[in-house]
Amino acid sequence: MISAEEQSRAEYKHGGREVKGNSKKVNQSLNESLDGEIQAFLIDEDQLHTYDDLTKVNPVTQTTVLKCLQARYSMKVFYTHAGCTLVALNPFQPIPDLYSLDVMKEYHCAPQPQEFKPHIFIVAEEAYRNLQGQMEPVNQSLVVSGESGAGKTWTSRCLMKYYATVAASSSVVKSQDTVDRIERRVLDSNPIMEAFGNACTLRNNNSSRFGKYIQLQLDRSQLLVGASVQTYLLEKTRVACQPAKERNFHIFYQMMKGATDEQRKEWRMPKDQQFVWLPNAEKTLEEDCFQETLEAMVHLGINAEKQGQIFKVRYHFLQRAAGLLGVPVDELLACLRVRTLKAGKQSVLKPCSQSECSVRRDCLAKLIYAQLFEWLVTFINNSICADNSIWCNFIGLLDVYGFECFPVNNLEQLCINYANEKLQQHFVAHYLRAQQEEYVSEGLEWSFVKYQDNQNCLDLIEGSPTSIFSLLNEECRLNRVSDAKKFRGRLEKELCDNANISWDKYSQEAHFTVAHYAGKVNYQIDGMMEKNKDPVPRELIALLQKSENPLLHQIFADKDTENAKSKGLSKVTVVSKFKNSLESLMKILHTTTPHYTRCIKPNPDCKPLTFQKEEVASSVLHTAIWTDF
Numbered sequence: 001m002i003s004a005e006e007q008s009r010a011e012y013k014h015g016g017r018e019v020k021g022n023s024k025k026v027n028q029s030l031n032e033s034l035d036g037e038i039q040a041f042l043i044d045e046d047q048l049h050t051y052d053d054l055t056k057v058n059p060v061t062q063t064t065v066l067k068c069l070q071a072r073y074s075m076k077v078f079y080t081h082a083g084c085t086l087v088a089l090n091p092f093q094p095i096p097d098l099y100s101l102d103v104m105k106e107y108h109c110a111p112q113p114q115e116f117k118p119h120i121f122i123v124a125e126e127a128y129r130n131l132q133g134q135m136e137p138v139n140q141s142l143v144v145s146g147e148s149g150a151g152k153t154w155t156s157r158c159l160m161k162y163y164a165t166v167a168a169s170s171s172v173v174k175s176q177d178t179v180d181r182i183e184r185r186v187l188d189s190n191p192i193m194e195a196f197g198n199a200c201t202l203r204n205n206n207s208s209r210f211g212k213y214i215q216l217q218l219d220r221s222q223l224l225v226g227a228s229v230q231t232y233l234l235e236k237t238r239v240a241c242q243p244a245k246e247r248n249f250h251i252f253y254q255m256m257k258g259a260t261d262e263q264r265k266e267w268r269m270p271k272d273q274q275f276v277w278l279p280n281a282e283k284t285l286e287e288d289c290f291q292e293t294l295e296a297m298v299h300l301g302i303n304a305e306k307q308g309q310i311f312k313v314r315y316h317f318l319q320r321a322a323g324l325l326g327v328p329v330d331e332l333l334a335c336l337r338v339r340t341l342k343a344g345k346q347s348v349l350k351p352c353s354q355s356e357c358s359v360r361r362d363c364l365a366k367l368i369y370a371q372l373f374e375w376l377v378t379f380i381n382n383s384i385c386a387d388n389s390i391w392c393n394f395i396g397l398l399d400v401y402g403f404e405c406f407p408v409n410n411l412e413q414l415c416i417n418y419a420n421e422k423l424q425q426h427f428v429a430h431y432l433r434a435q436q437e438e439y440v441s442e443g444l445e446w447s448f449v450k451y452q453d454n455q456n457c458l459d460l461i462e463g464s465p466t467s468i469f470s471l472l473n474e475e476c477r478l479n480r481v482s483d484a485k486k487f488r489g490r491l492e493k494e495l496c497d498n499a500n501i502s503w504d505k506y507s508q509e510a511h512f513t514v515a516h517y518a519g520k521v522n523y524q525i526d527g528m529m530e531k532n533k534d535p536v537p538r539e540l541i542a543l544l545q546k547s548e549n550p551l552l553h554q555i556f557a558d559k560d561t562e563n564a565k566s567k568g569l570s571k572v573t574v575v576s577k578f579k580n581s582l583e584s585l586m587k588i589l590h591t592t593t594p595h596y597t598r599c600i601k602p603n604p605d606c607k608p609l610t611f612q613k614e615e616v617a618s619s620v621l622h623t624a625i626w627t628d629f
């Protein structure tokens with residue numbers, strides 16, 4: 001991949017146009033001249049922190065941009081503009097007064113907030129004023145991106161708090177009980193979703209294991225009257241299998257540590273138990289705050305009885321004990337040990353091997369966890385969503401996983417990186433084209449910025465008729481035992497014309513490599529088809545429908561009706577579902593005015609106030625920011 005510095009050099013003074021003739025001499029003198037200018041710029045070290053917009057750095061190269069960010073970080077200035085993107089460096093320590101009520105008011109009341117120091121509140125206020133101005137497109141989207149631990153969730157919380165303060169509707173209704181205040185309920189959705197959807201990983205103690213899009217609903221007077229949440233790709237495999245040194249979802253540890261004696265008695269949950277599925281329970285985390293989760297649940301209307309039902313299910317499947325799920329023990333064991341195969345109208349019973357039994361048990365746990373999470377999100381939405389007649393505009397907040405490239409990547413990373421490709425394309429389409437067109441229409445002198453068009457990569461992943469997704473789906477439909485090597489062969493045969501896919505001829509592993517806009521990623525094929533099928537044995541669903549736990553009963557009864565209505569729903573693959581939900585999201589984004597915030601993790605160990613250039617450099621490259629220059 002071409003480095004940013006090389007790119008800068010190539011485009012330097014040529015407005016992105018290629019240097020015709022490509023003479024070595026010209027390049028050499030250009031490089032020397034650029035080096036000279038970089039040195040000249042950096043000589044004024046004391047001034048580097050004053051650049052509050054990285055596009056004003058001259059010349060814009062990786063070195064100069066990094067030096068400015070580093071200088072600002074060391075002065076405890078964490079926000080910097082990069083054209084139309086806000087760059088947020090994570091301080092990894094609370095910064096007193098940076099987000100106080102007074103600061104919010106200052107930005108909100110300023111005649112020109114953009115003249116203030118760069119801050120996430122500028123983004124928030126700009127979106128709010130756009131909405132007030134009712135300029136098309138009126139609805140706004142705040143897209144928060146960055147790698148794990150960069151600060152997306154923190155930023156989203158800040159934005160929500162900002163609107164819950166400056167657009168508070170309840171302040172005008174003095175008599176309203178604070179418990180019922182909509183702003184509070186909207187904010188209370190955070191600790192609940194984080195308890196059930198976040199976990200401690202190697203990269204972040206409070207890592208969101210799902211993506212979310214929150215629509216803050218505003219009425220004609222631009223007051224916050226409700227919200228709705230859409231979630232994406234919950235990492236449900238974590239329930240039954242946690243990567244080494246990582247943990248399960250917070251909620252398990254919260255309840256095991258934080259339940260009162262009374263709650264333990266009611267949920268039949270003894271103290272100090274250890275579970276295979278709860279590794280690293282000894283770790284003390286700020287997030288293990290059960291009573292806060294419970295309080296938030298109460299505010300949203302999840303009463304003690306429902307809480308009991310939720311926590312009983314949670315606890316009982318930790319125990320991996322059958323009867324406690326409210327289903328007959330012998331029936332559950334039978335379901336786990338014997339598979340029912342359908343052959344026409346006939347059913348054939350086939351005993352499972354021990355490892356198959358474990359797979360079925362894990363499948364049950366994942367199914368219950370994912371369905372409960374979905375139920376919770378629906379409950380939250382019912383509690384915070386305003387009636388359609390009340391709200392007329394929205395500010396959407398998107399917090400999704402950033403680009404991922406691990407030593408081993410599989411279907412999850414493919415989906416996440418596909419989502420990032422979509423967002424990158426959205427960014428390019430909305431900003432660069434709009435800006436360039438604006439310059440042309442105003443007759444301003446402009447230089448053509450060459451940007452990477454990632455359509456080819458998107459065609460490779462999701463295109464029609466043949467793409468990685470279509471071939472994966474086809475393989476899953478064939479309903480045969482998947483063979484990774486054969487699948488690699490198919491990909492090679494069908495997609496060899498696309499320059500964005502390649503293979504390492506010498507690798508023993510069945511894999512493929514995709515050249516994403518942010519870099520190349522190697523995907524392991526083994527297990528990918530199975531993950532895409534995400535099979536749920538029918539017998540397990542049928543069994544859970546008989547559960548005496550009213551919550552489980554309700555959740556799976558609904559599922560049944562759903563399946564009956566739309567035949568074959570259970571056959572919808574993971575990538576198809578994800579593609580559809582992403583397409584709906586992109587449709588919404590395209591009808592809004594977008595605002596981009598890029599969070600950056602300045603060191604891999606989450607150390608306070610520590611800036612490592614290599615870490616920031618790779619983050620900057622993985623983003624749309626670079627395109628912004």
Ligand SMILES: Nc1ncnc2c1ncn2[C@@H]1O[C@H](COP(=O)(O)OP(=O)(O)OP(=O)(O)O)[C@@H](O)[C@H]1O
Pocket residue numbers: 090091092093094095146147148149150151152153154155203204206207208209401402599
């Ligand atoms: N602006 C900030 N000020 C102080 N601390 C911060 C700030 N932003 C982030 N942090 C710290 O960094 C940690 C990681 O941030 P956060 O959980 O928001 O990352 P993330 O990008 O959402 O990660 P993931 O993708 O894993 O969910 C937070 O728990 C918090 O301690």
